[in-house]
Amino acid sequence: MKKKAIVADIERCMACKTCEIMCAVAHSNSKELFSSMLEDQPPEKRISVEKAENFTVPLQCRHCEDAPCVSICPTKAMIKLGPGQAVILEKEKCIGCKMCILVCPFGVIKLDREGKAIIKCDLCIERLKEGKLPACVSSCPTKTLEFKEIEEFTKNVKEKALEKIISAFQDRKKK
Amino acid sequence: MLETKDKNLSKLAKKSVDPAAQEILKHAEAEGISTVWDRFKAMQPQCGFGLSGLCCRICHMGPCRISPFADGPQRGICGADADLMVTRNLTRQIAVGTSAHGDHARSVAHALILAAEGKGGYQIADEVKLHKLASEWGIKTDGRKKEEIAKEIGHLALEEFGKQEGTLRFINRVPKKRREIWEKYGLIPRAIDLEVSQTLNRTTIGVDNDYKNLIFAGIRTALANGWGGSMIATELQDIIFGRPRPIRSQVNLGVLKEDEVNVLVHGHEPVLSAMLVKASRDPEILAKAKASGAGGINLAGICCTANEIMMRYGIPIAGNYLHQELALITGAVEAMIVDVQCVIPSLTDLANCFHTEIITTSPKGKSIGSVYIEFHEENALQIAKEILMRAIKNYPNRQRNKVDIPKEKMDLVGGFSTEEVFTFLGGKYRATYRPLNDAIINGRLRGVAAIVGCNNPHFPQDYGHLEMAKALLKNDVLVVETGCSAIACAKYGMLKPEAAYEYAGRGLREICEAVGIPPILHLGACVDISRILTACVEVIKEGGLGVDFSDLPVAGAAPEWMSEKAITIAHYVIGTGIYTVLGGPLSILGSKNVTNFLCNEIEELLGGKFAFEPDPVKGAELMINHINKKRAALKLRPMMYQ
Known part of the structure; x- marks a missing residue:
């Protein structure tokens, strides 16, 4: 897959x-x-x-490949399911130390409404x-x-970039 | 998308440029009290479907949303395209605005009938206006008592809401050319309630599927407000409470007093607020206030009802729309008495932080957590006294350590009207519009601009009104204002006669100096925008500036609008043929066709159109360009001082 x-x-x-x-x-x-x-x-x-x-x-969550939240978690509650797969939290192991919140570069890990559990x-x-x-x-x-x-995404980005390059090149040629 | 991008404004000034508001906002933040600005911030980002008008909840096949991108749905489930979807939503808003001012006018008509019957404490204060309206409406006056005439006017006014045949009586005021335009496009409004209810029917699923046809229905419904509800309210209020005459007053939160019972009245209908004025001057009530340890009763207003009682009795104004929460946070208000419209739901929770009581008075406008004292026109004065007694009893509960009254207050002159405002230019004994028309024809005055409308946290409070007014005055454009716009400019001293020295161009300054008027004329509450229409009629009648509203070198603007009433007003103004600049756009940008129709094409048909411009200075430039275009078409002289 x-x-x-x-x-x-x-x-x-x-x-x-x-x-x-x-x-x-x-x-x-x-x-x-x-x-x-x-x-x-x-x-x-x-x-x-x-x-x-x-x-x-x-x-x-961007589900980072080398996720800081996974590295820092002292109880191994935050785990990466495998390359290219999700980063998830195993609730029963979580002690609520909030280190994952502190290190997340996107600020997308948070405490729940009651301030007791981590959610992401x-x-x-x-x-x-x-x-x-x-x-x-x-x-x-x-x-x-x-x-x-990811390949499909980058392919689209490449196509758009190429369009720009080609039209810029053609514009210069016209001048 | 909507915010004013003025980099020079501080973080606090981006909320409000008023120093009194800034002081209270700092206080509120320190105390953890939430205001409209906090809720506005929490609401960001706001939904683009709603902003662009591309969300429809009218039938239960939906809700539907039309995608602004070509690869998403381009029609609702019923088949409505973007043009129809935004128009249905817009026309519904117009119908609501017309119903709001119509309902206001209905209360006034009732009060006139009560005045005629000698009930409720109302009187007939302006017999001249009573007789004038009677002759306009073909009512016999010879040998009749004023009460009989008033009663007949009151009943005829009530018929204007529900009659099933004929058109509105005030259409007779409209110049011939304009009536012909309205006839051509089917825009002559019939009864007020009929227009509202028929427009609502036309917007339901599967009725009017032609967006242009529906826009015209919306404009006719709006005209039933400008030339109907609002005009009836203004005229009958003048008869009952007296035509406003120039009067001095004060404005801003500094009008609240440390040592008096502060009573705020907030909302729209003078049938309530005028009675509170009367009750607050009652010796028995004053004695009770003194007995409670206070120096007296200090009545002040918020929003349009403030304008109504300032214009007629000189009662001070505590602030405009976005001041309603701030006034409570001063901690110095014993009671805020409210009726209808613009009374925001947050007030009761906010009042709980203090000893303040919110007193609701209308069965139409209750609020959970308020004290409810139902107001009946029949016992108006008695109820007003009861309400004031409650406020007096609450005075000893004021927590002195929580009180923070900003020092800001400003003098103003307000109380101008169609009958008096421009005749000043001719002097008391030569009451005529001739000097105004001549000033425009000769190029001493470029034209006249109306700035009206609300406050809106999308913009720094008052900034739009102020900057637009400054830019217009500098260019010799006389500015007329109503509602929260007038209160905004008043707070900064622009409604003082001497403001002409600071803000007016040379031509306008000469006029203000000669006559002793402020460069901005305060014409009243939002229903009193009808005074601007009737003033334009007088200018046309006086001659020399064309035969229709669309010929006049005039323009309108609502730089900080937010209410559905403002949407309706905007449509009756363009429907009357006058160019109008709106600060925030109407929720129609999701349809290129509707936007183009209302901002371009419609000018060919009706003479008026919209422009959406969030920058108030650029908005003023658009208005000046329009005025210049009209001056050129009329072949008026070049401006005297250019």
């Missing part, structure tokens, strides 16, 4: 925050929008839409097993978020 990652085209983000809501629902007991709102412990989101200058950017994006591993896309990706109305193979 080729390794995929969640990628964001920030020029398309409308800041509607559907990804935030559906992330929380995916991490609820019922996995269903209206029932999840009524649960005793309302579910929490693992992704957030942030504003920076004139852009809005959905941010979540788990790349929707349960949904992936069922053959579904991560909840943020499948719910995004503008396709800002996509779940793509």
Whole structure:
């Protein structure tokens, strides 16, 4: 199986925050929008839409290959499932020391609402097993978020870059 | 997308440029009290579908969202494209705005009938205006008592809301050319409630699927506000409470007093606030206030109801829309009495931090956590006294250690009206619009601009109003204001006659000096934008500046608008043929066609159109360019001092 990652085209983000809501629902007991709102412990989101200058950017765990949160975890609660796979937290081992929060370069690991447990994006591993896309990706109305193979992503970037290079070259030739 | 990109403003000034607001905001932050600005920040980033109008929740096949990108859905489930989706949402907002001012006017018509019956403490204060309106509406006056005439006017006014045939009475005020334009496009408004309810029907699933047809329905509904609800409210309020005349007052949080019972009235309808004024001057009530250890009762206003009682009784103004929370955070307010519109839901929670009581008075506008004392026009004065007694009883509960009243307060002159404002230019015994028209024709005055509307945390509070006004005055444009815009400029001393020396261009300054008026004329509350319409009618009648509103060298603007009422006002202004600059865009940018229609094409048809410009100085430039274009078309003389 080729390794995929969640990628964001920030020029398309409308800041509607559907990804935030559906992330929380995916991490609820019922996995269903209206029932999840009524649960005793309302579910929490693992992704957030942030504003920076004139852009809005959905941010979540990048599932780093050499993840600082994994290296620093004293109880080996934070684990990398394998190359190109998710970084997840094994709750029963977590002692809540918050070191992972301190070292995360993206600031996307957080404490839960009560300040007791660490929560972070788990790349929707349960949904992936069922053959579904991560909840943020499948719910995004503008396709800002996509779940793509890295090669596919870089291929698109290369194509766009090549277009620019060629048109610049042609412009110069015309002059 | 919307914020003012002024790099020179400090972090605090980006919230509000008012030093009094800044002091209270620092205080609030230290105390951990949340305000509209904190909630605004927490709401960032805001949803682009909502901002662009591309979200529809009208039927239950949806909700639907249209993608701004070609690879997403381009139509809702019903088949509505972006043009129809944004238009349905917009016209619904217009209908709401018309219903708001209409409901206000309805209360006033009731109060006029009560005044005629000698009930509720209301009176007929302006007989001249009563007779003028009676003759305009074809009501017999010979040998009749003023009460009989008033009663008939009141009932005819009420018919304006629900009559099933005919058009609005005030359409007779509209110059012939404009009426012809309205007839051509089917824009002559019928009864106010009829326009609102029919427009709502037209926006439901599967009725009006032609966006241009629907926009015209929206504009007709808006005209039913400008030439209907708002105009009825203004005219009848003048009859009951008296036509405003130039009057001195003061503005800003510094009007609150350390040693008096501070009572704020907030909302819109003078049927309540004017009675509070009367009650606050009652000797018995004053004696009770003294007995509680206070020096007296200090009544002050917030928002438009403040304008209503400032204009007629000189009652001080504590602030505009974004001052409502700040006023409570001073900790010095015994009671805030509210009725309807712009009374934000956060107030009751905020009041819990202090001894302050929020007193709701309208069955239409309750609030959980408030004290509810229902107001009835029939027992108006009695209820007003009861409310003030409650505030007096609360005075000993004021926690002195929590009190922080900013020192800022400013003098102002307000209280201008269609009947009096411009006739000043001709002097008391030559009441005529001739000098105003001549000043424009001769190039001493470039034209007239109206700045109106709200505050909005998308912009630094007051910044848009101030900077736009400064740029216009400098270029010899006389500025007229209402509502929160007038309060904004008043706070910085721009409504004092001497402000002409500081801000006005040479031509405008000469006029202000000769007549003794401020360079910005305060025409009242937001319903009183109808005064601007009637003033324009007088200018057209006086002659020399064209035959229609769209000929006049005038423009309108709402640099910090936020309310649905402002959306309606904006549409009746362009529907009347006047160019209008809005600070934030309407939620229509998701449709190129609708944006182009309202910002370009519609000018060919109706003479007015919109421009969206968040920078107030650039907005003023757009208005000046428009005024210059109109001057050139009228072949007026070059400006006297260029």
